[in-house]
Amino acid sequence: xxxxxxxxxxxxxxxxxxxxxxxxxxxxxxxxxxxxxxxxxxxxxxxxxxxxxxxxxxxxxxxxxxxxxxxxxxxxxxxxxxxxxxxxxxxxxxxxxxxxxxxxxxxxxxxxxxxxxxxxxxxxxxxxxxxxxxxxxxxxxxxxxxxxxxxxxxxxxxxxxxxxxxxxxxxxxxxxxxxxxxxxxxxxxxxxxxxxxxxxxxxxxxxxxxxxxxxxxxxxxxxxxxxxxxxxxxxxxxxxxxxxxxxxxxxxxxxxxxxxxxxxxxxxxxxxxxxxxxxxxxxxxxxxxxxxxxxxxxxxxxxxxxxxxxxxxxxxxxxxxxxxxxxxxxxxxxxxxxxxxxxxxxxxxxxxxxxxxxxxxxxxxxxxxxxxxxxxxxxxxxxxxxxxxxxxxxxxxxxxxxxxxxxxxxxxxxxxxxxxxxxxxxxxxxxxxxxxxxxxxxxxxxxxxxxxxxxxx
Numbered sequence: 485x486x487x488x489x490x491x492x493x494x495x496x497x498x499x500x501x502x503x504x505x506x507x508x509x510x511x512x513x514x515x516x517x518x519x520x521x522x523x524x525x526x527x528x529x530x531x532x533x534x535x536x537x538x539x540x541x542x543x544x545x546x547x548x549x550x551x552x553x554x555x556x557x558x559x560x561x562x563x564x565x566x567x568x569x570x571x572x573x574x575x576x577x578x579x580x581x582x583x584x585x586x587x588x589x590x591x592x593x594x595x596x597x598x599x600x601x602x603x604x605x606x607x608x609x610x611x612x613x614x615x616x617x618x619x620x621x622x623x624x625x626x627x628x629x630x631x632x633x634x635x636x637x638x639x640x641x642x643x644x645x646x647x648x649x650x651x652x653x654x655x656x657x658x659x660x661x662x663x664x665x666x667x668x669x670x671x672x673x674x675x676x677x678x679x680x681x682x683x684x685x686x687x688x689x690x691x692x693x694x695x696x697x698x699x700x701x702x703x704x705x706x707x708x709x710x711x712x713x714x715x716x717x718x719x720x721x722x723x724x725x726x727x728x729x730x731x732x733x734x735x736x737x738x739x740x741x742x743x744x745x746x747x748x749x750x751x752x753x754x755x756x757x758x759x760x761x762x763x764x765x766x767x768x769x770x771x772x773x774x775x776x777x778x779x780x781x782x783x784x785x786x787x788x789x790x791x792x793x794x795x796x797x798x799x800x801x802x803x804x805x806x807x808x809x810x811x812x813x814x815x816x817x818x819x820x821x822x823x824x825x826x827x828x829x830x831x832x833x834x835x836x837x838x839x840x841x842x843x844x845x846x847x848x849x850x851x852x853x854x855x856x857x858x859x860x861x862x863x864x865x866x867x868x869x870x871x872x873x874x875x876x877x878x879x880x881x882x883x884x885x886x887x888x889x890x891x892x893x894x895x896x897x898x899x900x901x902x903x904x905x906x907x908x909x910x911x912x913x914x915x916x917x918x919x920x921x922x923x924x925x926x927x928x929x930x931x932x933x934x935x936x937x938x939x940x941x
Contacts, residue, residue, distance in 0.1 A: 498924065502850040502917050505775055509913035514774065516905035518767035519826070521546070523757040523900045530754040531794035532564030532725030539750050543730035543766075543791050550770055551777030552732030552789060560804045562794040564725040565590055567678075567754060568718025570691065572664075575601070575712040576704055584701070585694040586664065587676035587755065587895075588719040589648060590797045591683060592690040599716035600625070600662050600689060606705050610647045610654045622659030625713050626651070627693075629702055634670040638824065638886035644668050649682050652690035662689040662715055666698035671891035678753050678894045680797045689717050727751075727793040729801045734776045736786040736923065743812070744787045744923045745819040745877075746772050746915060747868050749795030756898030760889065764903055764911075765822035766791055771912040772919050783923035785817060792868040795823070799867055806871035813875040818922040818929055820880045821866025822915055825893075826903040827885040829856050829914035833863035836878030837930020844929060847880070847921040854914050859883070862936060870939040878929035880918050884911060 509515070522542060529539040540557055547555040572584040588594075605624045607613055613621065630647045633640035645668050652663040667677035676692045693701065705711050730750060736742065748765030752758025773789040776782070793801030806813070818836075832851055834844045848858035863881030865873040873879055892898045922929070 498850065498921065501779070502921065503853070505916050505920060506854060506913045509771065509775060509916060510909050512909060513905050515767045515771040515908045515912040516903060518546070518770050519759060519763040519903055519908070520900055522763045522766060523759050527757050528754045529750060529752045529758055531562040531727060531751050531797050532722065533754065536727050536751055540728045540730055543750060546770065547730070547732035547789070550774040552773045553735050555732040557728035557730050558804065558808055560727050560729055560793040560801045561724045562727040562800045563798045564722040565797060566720055566722060568594060568720060570717045570719070572691070573714045574701060574704070575714060576708060577710045581714070584697045584713070585674050585676050586691040587678040588717050589678060589690045589692060590680040591721065592652070592681060592717065592719045593687040594717045594719045595689050595715050599714050601712055601714040602661050604701070604705060604711050604713050606702065610651045613654045613658060618658040621655065624660055625662045625664060625715070626655035626660040627701060628663065628665035629698060630666060630668070632668055632670055632890065634887060634890070636885055636887050637883060638889060640670065641668065641890060645679070648679050648692070652681055652688055653684040656684060656686045656688045660688060664691050664693055664713065667692045667695050669695060669890045669893060669895065672696055673897060675895045675897050678755060689715055691715065691717065729793050729805050730791040732773060732789050734773055734782055734787040736784050737782045738784040740786050741815050742785040743816045744785055744919050745790055745816060745869065745872065746787060746919050747790045747792055747819065747866070748822045749801065749868055750791040751794050751796055753796055753894050755896040757900065758898060759900045760825040760898055760902050761893055762795070762823050764826035764908060767908065768822040768912045768915050772916040775916045776920055783920055785923040787919050787923050795868050802868040802871050806875065813872065813877060816872060816877045818878050818880055819865070819869040819872045820882060820915060820919060821869045822911070823866045823868065824884040824886055825889040826908045826911065827889065828907050828910045829854065829882045829884050831857050831859045831883040832918065833859045833861055833881040833883065834878065834929070835863040835865070835873065835881070835932055835936055837933070840928065840930045843925055843927055846925065847918055850917050850921050851914055854910055854917070856914055865939045873932060873939055874937050876931040876937060878932055880922060882914055882918060
């Protein structure tokens with residue numbers, strides 16, 4: 485009888501501890517205070533910029549005050565790219581030039597000082613360029629017009645973002661002098677969405693158009709011949725700069741060498757203040773650490789908060805962390821990443837050893853009071869924890885509502901007013917509950933089978 489009562493008592497204690505975590509966080513505005521401090525006190529944090537350095541200093545200052553131990557920075561060499569000036573004009577026969585709202589893509593080269601002006605040729609996506617051929621494209625500006633659909637899980641982004649990533653490369657193959665594309669976003673604001681492009685052997689200027697301007701260009705091209713665009717861009721890549729992953733821990737009381745990672749990325753693009761991408765994720769991660777550090781009894785395993793460098797433009801922080809900590813990745817029992825805005829967690833999935841499903845089911849049950857449902861299918865690793873997945877570390881995939889995320893993602897509209905304190909608290913409570921449960925559970929989630937270790941990043 486005693487042997488039967490012990491698991492029951494442990495389960496009741498787990499539910500009590502999770503309920504306390506959730507109650508305390510939902511009554512708190514601390515997560516919002518963290519993202520407000522980062523956005524208002526530091527602002528945009530493009531890798532290699534003064535804002536990036538200020539963010540590292542901010543994190544090193546904040547973590548000890550939140551109760552985290554072993555706070556330190558681990559150096560990372562990051563890509564250092566600057567946007568510079570940028571403007572564009574639409575030139576339609578018989579009409580005066582009119583401005584287009586553009587944003588250079590991360591990694592783009594600039595134009596000559598006088599700019600680039602050429603006829604425009606349109607394609608729905610990068611795949612269509614091969615059928616058009618070099619004779620039609622050579623000497624022109626390629627306009628790609630992929631239309632992203634809105635979805636709660638953000639799947640429309642995955643369907644269209646490849647045009648941003650490789651569009652300039654494909655256009656250059658056929659002799660284009662520049663590439664512009666409809667922003668990869670779901671809004672109709674006149675604010676373009678930036679984002680990284682692939683590094684190419686032959687670089688041409690590449691920029692995103694705001695959605696309204698892309699739609700206007702599409703309409704004009706359907707009606708008139710001889711439509712031209714003039715681009716002036718001062719974008720440039722500088723020598724690599726020094727940044728850092730910033731790390732703090734809640735040290736495990738029984739198994740301090742076993743680690744649950746909760747990650748977010750500290751950098752942001754330069755146009756807004758990085759509130760939802762990824763200031764909210766930073767707040768969720770740090771608030772997870774604060775809540776667990778304040779518990780009367782620390783979890784069995786160590787919970788490590790990692791604020792990664794330069795997710796936006798190279799994943800250099802993630803790659804460096806995996807390399808520096810390679811010898812201990814076998815003792816990483818789970819990884820979570822907060823990098824999908826400030827809205828509520830609505831579902832949870834996982835990827836690990838199928839034999840450990842009952843342990844994952846127990847974690848999922850603890851999340852149910854927050855309105856989080858357990859979904860079937862393999863969980864996805866966020867970009868920064870994908871190198872850990874490749875090493876076999878199980879991932880807990882807490883899925884936040886992305887319905888409105890891509891209205892603001894990578895734009896000047898990514899500002900603090902998009903963050904609802906109460907909704908952010910639900911997300912922080914969800915991450916804290918999952919991290920605590922993974923760190924406290926008997927046994928672990930095993931290792932990810934070899935066939936499931938590759939993510940799309």
